[in-house]
Amino acid sequence: MTVTLQIEVRRADDVPVERPPGTLKVLLVCMPWLGLHLPSLALSTLAPLTRGLDFVDGLDVRYVNIEWAQYLRDRTDGRIGGDDYSAISESDFSAVGEWVFSGSLYDRPDPERTAYHRRLTAGGHDMTLAEELYRLAGPFVEAVADDICAGGYDVVGFTTTFVQNVPSFALARAIKRRRPEAVVVFGGANCDDVQGAAMHRNFAFVDYVVRGEAERTFPLLLRRLAGATGVRDRDIAGLCWRDGDGQPRANPMDAGGVGVDAIPEAAHDDYFSALERNPVGAEVHPKIILEGARGCWWGQKHHCTFCGLNNTLMAFRAKDATRILDELKRAVRKHRVLDVMFADNILDQRYLTELVPELTALGWDLDIFFEVKSNLPYPKLAALAQAGVTRVQPGIESLSTRVLELMRKGVRGWQNVRFLRDCVTVGIHPQWNILYGFPGETPDDYAPVFEQLPSLAHLPPPQGASRVALTRFSPFFDDPGLGMVNEGPAPAFTLIYDLPPAEVADLVYLFQSRDSGLVGEPVERLSSLVADWSRASGRTLAALDRSGGGLVLVDRRRSARAVEHRLDAREAAVYRHLLKGHSLAALTRIAQEAGSPFDAAGVAELVARWRARGLVFQDGDVHVALATGLGYR
Numbered sequence: 001m002t003v004t005l006q007i008e009v010r011r012a013d014d015v016p017v018e019r020p021p022g023t024l025k026v027l028l029v030c031m032p033w034l035g036l037h038l039p040s041l042a043l044s045t046l047a048p049l050t051r052g053l054d055f056v057d058g059l060d061v062r063y064v065n066i067e068w069a070q071y072l073r074d075r076t077d078g079r080i081g082g083d084d085y086s087a088i089s090e091s092d093f094s095a096v097g098e099w100v101f102s103g104s105l106y107d108r109p110d111p112e113r114t115a116y117h118r119r120l121t122a123g124g125h126d127m128t129l130a131e132e133l134y135r136l137a138g139p140f141v142e143a144v145a146d147d148i149c150a151g152g153y154d155v156v157g158f159t160t161t162f163v164q165n166v167p168s169f170a171l172a173r174a175i176k177r178r179r180p181e182a183v184v185v186f187g188g189a190n191c192d193d194v195q196g197a198a199m200h201r202n203f204a205f206v207d208y209v210v211r212g213e214a215e216r217t218f219p220l221l222l223r224r225l226a227g228a229t230g231v232r233d234r235d236i237a238g239l240c241w242r243d244g245d246g247q248p249r250a251n252p253m254d255a256g257g258v259g260v261d262a263i264p265e266a267a268h269d270d271y272f273s274a275l276e277r278n279p280v281g282a283e284v285h286p287k288i289i290l291e292g293a294r295g296c297w298w299g300q301k302h303h304c305t306f307c308g309l310n311n312t313l314m315a316f317r318a319k320d321a322t323r324i325l326d327e328l329k330r331a332v333r334k335h336r337v338l339d340v341m342f343a344d345n346i347l348d349q350r351y352l353t354e355l356v357p358e359l360t361a362l363g364w365d366l367d368i369f370f371e372v373k374s375n376l377p378y379p380k381l382a383a384l385a386q387a388g389v390t391r392v393q394p395g396i397e398s399l400s401t402r403v404l405e406l407m408r409k410g411v412r413g414w415q416n417v418r419f420l421r422d423c424v425t426v427g428i429h430p431q432w433n434i435l436y437g438f439p440g441e442t443p444d445d446y447a448p449v450f451e452q453l454p455s456l457a458h459l460p461p462p463q464g465a466s467r468v469a470l471t472r473f474s475p476f477f478d479d480p481g482l483g484m485v486n487e488g489p490a491p492a493f494t495l496i497y498d499l500p501p502a503e504v505a506d507l508v509y510l511f512q513s514r515d516s517g518l519v520g521e522p523v524e525r526l527s528s529l530v531a532d533w534s535r536a537s538g539r540t541l542a543a544l545d546r547s548g549g550g551l552v553l554v555d556r557r558r559s560a561r562a563v564e565h566r567l568d569a570r571e572a573a574v575y576r577h578l579l580k581g582h583s584l585a586a587l588t589r590i591a592q593e594a595g596s597p598f599d600a601a602g603v604a605e606l607v608a609r610w611r612a613r614g615l616v617f618q619d620g621d622v623h624v625a626l627a628t629g630l631g632y633r
Helices: 041-051 064-075 082-089 096-106 115-122 128-150 165-178 193-202 214-225 269-277 279-283 297-301 321-335 356-362 378-386 401-407 413-426 443-456 491-496 501-507 521-535 569-577 584-593 600-612
Strands: 024-030 056-063 155-159 183-187 208-210 239-242 248-250 288-290 339-342 367-371 389-393 434-436 465-467 486-489 510-513 541-545 551-555 563-567 616-619 622-625
Touching (some): 024 041, 041 214, 041 269, 056 064, 056 269, 064 128, 082 096, 082 279, 096 115, 096 128, 096 491, 115 491, 128 165, 155 165, 155 214, 165 183, 193 208, 193 248, 193 501, 208 214, 269 279, 288 321, 321 339, 321 356, 356 378, 378 413, 401 413, 413 443, 413 616, 443 616, 465 521, 486 491, 551 569, 563 569, 569 584, 569 600, 600 616
Parallel strands (some): 024 056, 024 155, 155 183, 183 208, 288 339
Antiparallel strands (some): 208 239, 541 551, 551 563, 616 622
């Protein structure tokens, strides 16, 4: 039997709460707009940890994001469904998803009377779908709140990242209106540092905010709420709470983070059960999400100027390869899903020698995603492909070495081109974008790239080209000396939140900045070239071996009719050396050491001819071969 707790949260935290242990009934909630195809890693990690606590009588996990997609489908006779949901959830930093639930949060049922709607319609945006979602969100939130409150939960915890804030606030407020004694707790990436403190002081229905990694702090908070002696609100690192006078307090955060041994194995049962209960799940291709590491080993040394991930928890920590392999095998066998996504910000280098061979030995038809660094050597990339890695996010960002230096990426433009070429050769799809607008960049930095982009038509194109965003916790945000001018929170959020500007500035992640770097015609040209590249799907430049050591480069980049570039054995040997990428001086030395008859002038003449035909990419004094299909070491 569950005993409902009557918890008064506005109390002095040094006064023990008298109640028997083992009585907490807890609900963890995932709101829109998390993608339907992924479990919440936060909830999948906290759920097994919470279920193992002796003072928790019951724990449920609720994927309200899936329920919302189902609700839309039901209320519109299938006219709005999973694809429409995904269109919003997959829009980076999109405020539309937040606005949709703002009417429920602020009791504004008419979308057309909101400042956000007026601003977007004035800008020519079609708000038809968003308006319908807005009107449906209010009744949905009320129905879910009724159902949750009928469950008699003592603690309701929300995880929030990117555009989950307003939907979570709306439901939390509805729950507290019905059941003031229920304790509402927020956590997740949106709660980090000053954001969590702003959330707590501006929304009185949020009783606690857990800032930072929660594997230690959330169980401590639950122990406190269960009436344990010796645990005080003020002793829990990073916790935002209220004192006996109702004043918000924010404890210092723990900068050390959680050791990997303290991170439970993710349990995705609740997610897959939610998919089975909701017919919209039939439209979803689910993935298993795993966590091998936290932090970023590159960011520890050279924090990319635009990156706002990790904040104080940049320190890189990775699970043992044997452990993560066992977790993968258990999850795949249990859920019968071969599509596996690693949430790691960057691939642990040890996994290349310790995990990858074991995955290859499994012989399973896996479809694995990793984030990697784009200077990964060809043999290691090929090994990833053999192990079942089919998709990577390499953080390419640019093909201009000068712009990459402004980003502190630690790679050069020609290495990014080489990586794209090698991905085609080994059969891995890279997901990447071009970023521009960095302080200090000039059109001259892009001119050689613009000239050569048509030669890359056979390589995977970027998903788009966009101006770099100013995000909280990035070096650009923290150090104005780097040249990014902060003009305040992204305008959309000042229109959505009914808060003073200074409070919005503490609450949000995305900011408005004055345009830097490329502006005007060069931006239009970049956009046009990227669009042309995207339309070039199916074009190829592939190398075929000829007898006697020669090569035929079959070129279909400009038309379906192939153009053949024939290289004899002596020329082919030099071209193969360019697979790694070399300066002319280095190429001449390497070729001659291998017995090539070409002197420096001969090598230069060959490379100039290939450059004119678009068979190599030039980055400063370095040239790299563009033809796919050639392995090398």
